[in-house]
Amino acid sequence: MLQNILKIAFRNFWKSKNISIINILGLSLGISICLIIALLVKNELGYDRHFPNAERIYRVTSDLVFGGNAMKMTFVPAPMADALLEEIPEVEAAVHFRNQGTFLIKRHEENIKESKIIYAGKDFLKVFDIPLMQGKKEGALDEPNTMLISQTMADKFFKGENAVGQSLVLDNELVFKITAVYRDIPENSHFDFHVLLSAEGLPEAKSGQWMGNNFQTYILVSPGADKIEMERKIATMTEKHLLPVLKQIMGEDFNLEVFKASGNKAEYTLMPLLDIHLHSDLVGEFKANFSITYVYLFTAIAVFILLIACINFMNLATAKSSNRAKEVGVRKSMGSGRSDLIFQFMTETFLMSIISFILAVIIASFLLPFFNDLAGRNLAMPFDSLTFYSSLLLGSILVGLIAGIYPSLFLSGFKPAKVLKGDISNGMKSATVRSSLVVFQFSISIILISCTIGLFSQMNFILNRNLGFNKDQIIMVHDLYALGDQKQAFKQEVLNNSLIEKGTLSGFLPVSGTNRSDMPWWVLGRDIQDQENFVSIQNWRVDFDYIETLGMKIIQGRDFSMDFPSDSSAVIINASALKKFNFDGDPIGQKIASFTGDNVSGVSKDQFKTKTVIGVVENFHFESLKENIGAVLMYIDPNPSGIASFKFKSQDVEEVLQYIEGKWRELAPGQPFTYDFLDDRFASMYAAEAKIGKIFAVFTGIAIFIACLGLFALAAFTAEQRKKEIGIRKALGASVSTLVLLLSKEFTKLVFISLIIGIPIAWWGMKSWLENYQYRIELSWGIFFIAAMMVLVIAWSVMGYQSLKAANTNPIDSLKSE
Incomplete structure (x- = not known):
C-alpha cells in the first residue's frame, strides 16, 4: 500500500512538476532561513551559560x-566588592573590574597593542571558574603586578613554552608576572578579555571612596539566595557607607530623606549574569549587547517566513483540487474511506516536507557564511549533534502537518457522486480560504517592507544629523602615551604639513569608547547644602585647539586662547550645562566650584576648586542619539594624553596617513601606529542597529520572494483553470489589456486588503521601536506609500507576467477540443 501511495505521489509531482518545484523551493528556502534564525537565537540565549554556577x-x-x-x-x-563580601552573608565571592583602555604589550622589543585587557580583583577565578591550561587557581591574582593571560595570548608570546613565571611589559614600563594561562573565554560571553591584571597593585582599587563609580562588580551568591532580600541588604549597607561621606560634604545637618525627596537617589541593584546580554543596555557595558526584543523579532520573522511557505503549499494544493477531484471520486467509489485519502494526501505532504528539509539544510549551509559576515557572528551547523537531527525530523513532521492538514481534509471531503458529474462547488469555499491566506502573506510583506524602510531612514537620520561638531575628515591617532614627552612636538610636526588644517590632543571625544569623567559642580556662592544647587556634569580635559578642530560653535563668550594665561583656570560649558546652572545674569565671567580630594581620602566640603566660565558652545551629541544631550564642561589639560585628532583637507587620505605615520615613526620608533577616523567611530556606535537593519532587509526580501513564488504559481494555475474562458473571450474580440485586467483584478483586490491590514500594524511597530531614541525621524505616510508601491509593483509584475502570457495564448489551442 505504501509503495502504491509513493508511486501516486511521484506521479502527481511529475504531472505538475513546475508547481511542485516552486512549492519545494519556497518551502526549502523558508525552512533554511528558519534554521539560520534558530542557530542565531540559540547562540544569543546561550550567552554566559558556559560559566559554572552562572545562575x-x-x-x-x-x-x-x-x-x-x-x-x-x-x-x-571601588569599595563595593569588599563591603558586599564582608557584610552580606549570602555573598560567597566578589570581584571588581577596572577597564583602563588599551595597552602596549611586549615580551622583548616589539610592542603589540591589546584592547582586551582589564584589571581584575583577586576573587576573579572564584566567581568565574574558568578552566586553566597552565598554573594554579589559588592566589593567582593575590599579588600586585601579576597577571592571567588567555591561551591565545600565550600562543602569541610564548608559543610552545610554559608561560607561567615569565613576564610581559605593559606600556614600556609596567612589568607583570604571569601566574596562570586560562582557556579562551567563548565568544558568546558578555566579556572576553585576553589579559587580566591584578587590581591589587592599582591604588584606585584600594580606594575607600563611595562617591565615585568606576568599577564593575560581580558576586557569586550561595545556593537559594533571595535576590530581593539581598538588594534590601545592599540598600541598607550603601546608606551606612554613603551617609558619613555626604555629611562630610554637606554638613552634619544633612538629611538623607530630604535628599531623596529632592529627586536624588543612589540605588544599587543586582542583575543576573544570564540576563546581561539580552536585557541590559547600561552605560559601561563591556561590549555591545543584543536585545531580547530582537530575539522575539527574528523568531517572529522565522515563523512568518515558514507560514508563508506553508501557505503557498496549501494554496496550490487546494487550487489543484479540480485536477484531483475525479481521482477522489473514483477512489471513494472503489471503497476508499476518508481516512485512507487523508493518509494519501498527508503522505504526499510529508514526502515534500522531508525533501524540503534536506534541501533546506544544504541551502542553510551555503548561506551561513554570508549571514555570519552580515551579523558578525560565528555560527555553524551542528552536524555532530543528535539533537539537531531529531529536531529536523520533528520539524519536518510539524511542517508537514501545518502545510498538509487543510488540503487533506478539503480534498478528501469531495462527494463522489457530484465530482464524477463535474460538480466541484466546494472549490468556491477553497477560493475564500486561499484569498485569506494570500492576504495574510502580503500583510506580512507590507509590515516587513515598511519596518525595513523606517529602520534605514532612522539610521540615515542618525548618520547625517547635525551633531554639533564636525566628524568628517578627522583622523584619530591613538596611544599618545607611547610618545612620552614628545606629544606636543608630534602635534606641531604634523601641523607643519599644508594638508593638515587643525589638530588637538585629548582623550575626551564625542564618540563612544573615549574618556568620560563626571563630577558635581555648583555656582560659587550658592548654598551647597541645598542639593538643587548641584549640577552633575561631564568634565573633559582638552587643549587650546579642541573646539576649533572639531568645528564646535561658540554661542556665548569666546574660545580658549594661549594669549590669556588665566585660561588655565577657565572652562567652556555647553548649552545643557548653561541651563542646569541657571546663572543669575550673564554666565560669562561667573565662577563655578567643585570638590577636590584624591581617590583614597575622599572629598571634603573644605576642599574645593573654582573655575571661571569664558564661553558656551552649542550642544553637541557625545553619546548615543538614544540619550538626551547631557551637561559638559571643558578645561585646559596641561599634560594631554590619549588621542591626537587632526582635521585634514586633502582628498588623498593615503598621503595624509603616510605623512602622519612617518612623523610617528620618527618620534616613537618601535611603537605601533594605530588610528581610525572620527566618522567611522561615530558610525560604529550604531553598528549593532545597522547590522540588524541589513539582516532585517535580507529576511524581508526572502519573505517577499517566497510569497511571490506562491503568487506566481497561483496566478499561473488560475490562468490555466480559466484558459477556455480566455479563449472564448478572445474569440469574441476581447483585447489583451482587457484580459490582463480581468485576470489581475482579483489578486489586486487582495493586495489592497493586505495594505489596509498591514500598514497600521507596521506604523505601530515602528512607533514603538523609535521611542527608544530621543532624536528620531517623524513617521510619515511617505514610508508606507513607498512600501505599498513596492508591494503593488512586485505583485503586479508577478501577476502581469502570467496574465499577459495567458492573454497572448492562441484561442484555437484552448478551444480545439470543444
Whole structure:
C-alpha cells in the first residue's frame, strides 16, 4: 500500500512538476532561513551559560540621580566588592573590574597593542571558574603586578613554552608576572578579555571612596539566595557607607530623606549574569549587547517566513483540487474511506516536507557564511549533534502537518457522486480560504517592507544629523602615551604639513569608547547644602585647539586662547550645562566650584576648586542619539594624553596617513601606529542597529520572494483553470489589456486588503521601536506609500507576467477540443 501511495505521489509531482518545484523551493528556502534564525537565537540565549554556577552570579548595577542628571550604569564604587563580601552573608565571592583602555604589550622589543585587557580583583577565578591550561587557581591574582593571560595570548608570546613565571611589559614600563594561562573565554560571553591584571597593585582599587563609580562588580551568591532580600541588604549597607561621606560634604545637618525627596537617589541593584546580554543596555557595558526584543523579532520573522511557505503549499494544493477531484471520486467509489485519502494526501505532504528539509539544510549551509559576515557572528551547523537531527525530523513532521492538514481534509471531503458529474462547488469555499491566506502573506510583506524602510531612514537620520561638531575628515591617532614627552612636538610636526588644517590632543571625544569623567559642580556662592544647587556634569580635559578642530560653535563668550594665561583656570560649558546652572545674569565671567580630594581620602566640603566660565558652545551629541544631550564642561589639560585628532583637507587620505605615520615613526620608533577616523567611530556606535537593519532587509526580501513564488504559481494555475474562458473571450474580440485586467483584478483586490491590514500594524511597530531614541525621524505616510508601491509593483509584475502570457495564448489551442 505504501509503495502504491509513493508511486501516486511521484506521479502527481511529475504531472505538475513546475508547481511542485516552486512549492519545494519556497518551502526549502523558508525552512533554511528558519534554521539560520534558530542557530542565531540559540547562540544569543546561550550567552554566559558556559560559566559554572552562572545562575548564581550577579552584576551590581547603579541607578543614580544627582544634580539633575540620571545615570544607569554598570559602574559602582571601588569599595563595593569588599563591603558586599564582608557584610552580606549570602555573598560567597566578589570581584571588581577596572577597564583602563588599551595597552602596549611586549615580551622583548616589539610592542603589540591589546584592547582586551582589564584589571581584575583577586576573587576573579572564584566567581568565574574558568578552566586553566597552565598554573594554579589559588592566589593567582593575590599579588600586585601579576597577571592571567588567555591561551591565545600565550600562543602569541610564548608559543610552545610554559608561560607561567615569565613576564610581559605593559606600556614600556609596567612589568607583570604571569601566574596562570586560562582557556579562551567563548565568544558568546558578555566579556572576553585576553589579559587580566591584578587590581591589587592599582591604588584606585584600594580606594575607600563611595562617591565615585568606576568599577564593575560581580558576586557569586550561595545556593537559594533571595535576590530581593539581598538588594534590601545592599540598600541598607550603601546608606551606612554613603551617609558619613555626604555629611562630610554637606554638613552634619544633612538629611538623607530630604535628599531623596529632592529627586536624588543612589540605588544599587543586582542583575543576573544570564540576563546581561539580552536585557541590559547600561552605560559601561563591556561590549555591545543584543536585545531580547530582537530575539522575539527574528523568531517572529522565522515563523512568518515558514507560514508563508506553508501557505503557498496549501494554496496550490487546494487550487489543484479540480485536477484531483475525479481521482477522489473514483477512489471513494472503489471503497476508499476518508481516512485512507487523508493518509494519501498527508503522505504526499510529508514526502515534500522531508525533501524540503534536506534541501533546506544544504541551502542553510551555503548561506551561513554570508549571514555570519552580515551579523558578525560565528555560527555553524551542528552536524555532530543528535539533537539537531531529531529536531529536523520533528520539524519536518510539524511542517508537514501545518502545510498538509487543510488540503487533506478539503480534498478528501469531495462527494463522489457530484465530482464524477463535474460538480466541484466546494472549490468556491477553497477560493475564500486561499484569498485569506494570500492576504495574510502580503500583510506580512507590507509590515516587513515598511519596518525595513523606517529602520534605514532612522539610521540615515542618525548618520547625517547635525551633531554639533564636525566628524568628517578627522583622523584619530591613538596611544599618545607611547610618545612620552614628545606629544606636543608630534602635534606641531604634523601641523607643519599644508594638508593638515587643525589638530588637538585629548582623550575626551564625542564618540563612544573615549574618556568620560563626571563630577558635581555648583555656582560659587550658592548654598551647597541645598542639593538643587548641584549640577552633575561631564568634565573633559582638552587643549587650546579642541573646539576649533572639531568645528564646535561658540554661542556665548569666546574660545580658549594661549594669549590669556588665566585660561588655565577657565572652562567652556555647553548649552545643557548653561541651563542646569541657571546663572543669575550673564554666565560669562561667573565662577563655578567643585570638590577636590584624591581617590583614597575622599572629598571634603573644605576642599574645593573654582573655575571661571569664558564661553558656551552649542550642544553637541557625545553619546548615543538614544540619550538626551547631557551637561559638559571643558578645561585646559596641561599634560594631554590619549588621542591626537587632526582635521585634514586633502582628498588623498593615503598621503595624509603616510605623512602622519612617518612623523610617528620618527618620534616613537618601535611603537605601533594605530588610528581610525572620527566618522567611522561615530558610525560604529550604531553598528549593532545597522547590522540588524541589513539582516532585517535580507529576511524581508526572502519573505517577499517566497510569497511571490506562491503568487506566481497561483496566478499561473488560475490562468490555466480559466484558459477556455480566455479563449472564448478572445474569440469574441476581447483585447489583451482587457484580459490582463480581468485576470489581475482579483489578486489586486487582495493586495489592497493586505495594505489596509498591514500598514497600521507596521506604523505601530515602528512607533514603538523609535521611542527608544530621543532624536528620531517623524513617521510619515511617505514610508508606507513607498512600501505599498513596492508591494503593488512586485505583485503586479508577478501577476502581469502570467496574465499577459495567458492573454497572448492562441484561442484555437484552448478551444480545439470543444
